[in-house]
Amino acid sequence: MIIGIDGNEANIERRVGVNQYGFELLWNLRKLESEWSKKHNLIVYLKEKPRKDMPGETKNFKYKVISGGRLWILTRLMPNLFFCKPRPDVFFSPSHYTVPIAPMPRVCSIMDLGYLESSGQFTKNVFWQLKWWSAISIIVSKRIIAISSSTKSDIVRHYQFVKNKIYVTQLAYNKDKFNRFVSLEDVRRVKNRYSIVTDYILFLSTLKPSKNVEGLIDAFSEVVREYPKIKLVIAGKKGWLFETIFKKVENMGLKDKIVFTDYFPETDRQALLAGAKLYILPSFWEGFGMEVLNAMACGVPVVVSNAGSLPEVVGDAGILVDPYDVDSIAGGIKEVLSASNSKYNNLVERGLARVEEFSWEKTTRETLKIVTSV
Secondary structure, eight states, rough: OOEEHHHHHHSSSOOOTTHHHHHHHHHHHHTTTHHTTOOOOEEEEEHHHHOSSSOOOOOOOEEEEEOOTTIIIIIHHHHHHOOSSSSSSSSESSOOOHHHHHHHEEEEEEOOOOHHHGGGSSHHHHHHHHHHHHHHHHHHHHHHESSSHHHHHHHHOGGGGGGGEEEEEOOOOTTTSSSSSSOHHHHHHHHHHTTSHHHHHHHSOBBBBBGHHHHHHHHHHHHHHOOOOEEEEEEEBBOOOOOOHHHHHHTTTOOOEEEESSSOOOHHHHHHHHTTTTEEEEESSSSOOOHHHHHHHTTOOEEESSSSSSHHHHSSSEEEEEOOOHHHHHHHHHHHHTOOOOHHHHHHHHOOOHTTTOOOOHHHHHOOOOOOOO
């Protein structure tokens, strides 16, 4: 079987969320090649040549670069799939945006449908693109991969007629990068880079309304009254509708207490996580939350919202809070900061045990099985 894959989500410099998902899938498909190479050939379609950190080509794993710009899927990829040779037997899009019309069955991955619940948290262009293109992808795909049971439930609630073609493949973390063995020297290097001289709480995600960063800042203003030496590090690139976050910090007089890193080098990620006193993610919803696994794998307790997939990800290994209640968020943070050594270490150990249930190899095998089942 020839499997076509849209690799563009993975083939960018600054990977977050769906980009990291696509990247890990491609790398693990390449690593597991001995398991599928006798039955399948993979063609990864790109609009630009593969970046240096993308997996290398082999006899059974090839790239096909079709140059193009805007609307690449419609104007370049879709015509090519009709007329190219060899033609894929199935086409997989590890994102919401699959080919609307194609001569072969399609499979797409859906991260979440949060945009349908809170359209005001998106710019108009982003909202309408997500709404209509995702709907088309869900309808035309032979199989739909949801990255969590929570996302599957949301898809069924909005598109009940597709319930029999939805499969769940949970995401994972990179065990080679995220573990207890991040060096203290690396942690010191990163703290020096961002002028962090005390213990810190870490929020690491894209700055956009769904992440509830403003609610976190309100909660932190309560925490810092009891723990005046603690800092909040907000790490991640700017998404959209983020301007009010910076205004809030200034208006509340917290500029000296909060560190914004903006987008940071990927080489800093492990040390930023490993050096934190706790990791906080008070999102209104999450399709999965890979950074939560990364934090637990680094031995850092996590405080996350009780919304979306996050309870599914942390199980009993984290502290759950109500994202709509500032006191609840502040209370979760304080619970970790005030924990005795034994309680703190227990949270760490529970997190380390929890992450053992997730692996990219497992996710990739399940994904390949779904894609080839069509």
